[in-house]
Amino acid sequence: MIFVWGKKPVYTHAGYVADFCPVCHATRAFAVQRIGMAWHLYYVTVSKGELAGYQRTCCDCGTVLPLEVAHYRQLSAEQLPLAQLEQTTNPHLSIRHADALAAAARMREAPLLMDEGERRRQLDAALRLQADALDEYESATRLDREVWWAIGGAFAFCVVVLMALRQQAPENMDTGFIIAFFLSLGAVAWQLSQMGERFLQRELLPKLARALAPLQPRPVEIDEALERLRGQGRKLAQRIDSARITQFLR
Numbered sequence: 001m002i003f004v005w006g007k008k009p010v011y012t013h014a015g016y017v018a019d020f021c022p023v024c025h026a027t028r029a030f031a032v033q034r035i036g037m038a039w040h041l042y043y044v045t046v047s048k049g050e051l052a053g054y055q056r057t058c059c060d061c062g063t064v065l066p067l068e069v070a071h072y073r074q075l076s077a078e079q080l081p082l083a084q085l086e087q088t089t090n091p092h093l094s095i096r097h098a099d100a101l102a103a104a105a106r107m108r109e110a111p112l113l114m115d116e117g118e119r120r121r122q123l124d125a126a127l128r129l130q131a132d133a134l135d136e137y138e139s140a141t142r143l144d145r146e147v148w149w150a151i152g153g154a155f156a157f158c159v160v161v162l163m164a165l166r167q168q169a170p171e172n173m174d175t176g177f178i179i180a181f182f183l184s185l186g187a188v189a190w191q192l193s194q195m196g197e198r199f200l201q202r203e204l205l206p207k208l209a210r211a212l213a214p215l216q217p218r219p220v221e222i223d224e225a226l227e228r229l230r231g232q233g234r235k236l237a238q239r240i241d242s243a244r245i246t247q248f249l250r
């Protein structure tokens with residue numbers, strides 16, 4: 001019998017705060033999650049775990065960012081209307097994020113009148129945020145639904161093949177089962193290999209496009225920004241190019 005056990009992060013809802021979202025370029029409501037590290041047996045946990053930190057998830061775009069509880073006056077149990085939520089949880093938000101809010105306003109009103117340096121900073125910041133998200137995604141061992149379906153399908157396929165062989169051709173049971181097993185393994189491996197690509201397509205690129213849209217960047221500006229990112233050795237720069245980003249910007 002193999003025991004699978006260890007520690008894994010457990011996320012529990014802890015309330016709401018108002019804060020600046022760098023993807024929406026605006027003040028937004030965020031749901032707060034407490035992160036606990038709990039013992040698991042076969043990935044089943046029974047406690048919230050020892051406190052390891054907090055994170056906040058934008059209620060509009062789903063961007064996840066680290067959160068320092070001490071920055072807020074309190075967490076709100078309810079998702080109040082935004083102005084009220086700001087007053088209750090983060091009354092100094094407009095002072096703390098004055099620069100970012102002013103830049104966001106300039107970007108919305110006249111993005112092409114922003115100076116080169118500022119456009120570059122906005123582009124770099126948007127890409128860096130998603131480069132961090134990719135690193136975070138690749139460091140965690142989460143399986144997406146396609147992989148789970150492949151595992152379930154592979155198991156069912158092996159059972160069906162085994163039962164059919166037992167009835168129809170018991171003399172070929174060993175060979176038949178080995179072929180079925182490796183076919184299933186191949187299907188699971190294929191889905192695993194595609195998982196990173198699905199994350200880019202479903203999660204990362206839509207958020208990157210949302211952050212970049214108000215800036216209306218030219219492909220050459222995106223290329224230069226990706227080049228800078230590549231210079232910093234970030235993985236995201238190897239995975240996407242300006243053509244792909246532009247596709248999502250349309």
Ligand SMILES: [Zn+2]
Nearest residue numbers: 021024058061
């Ligand atoms: Zn957002």
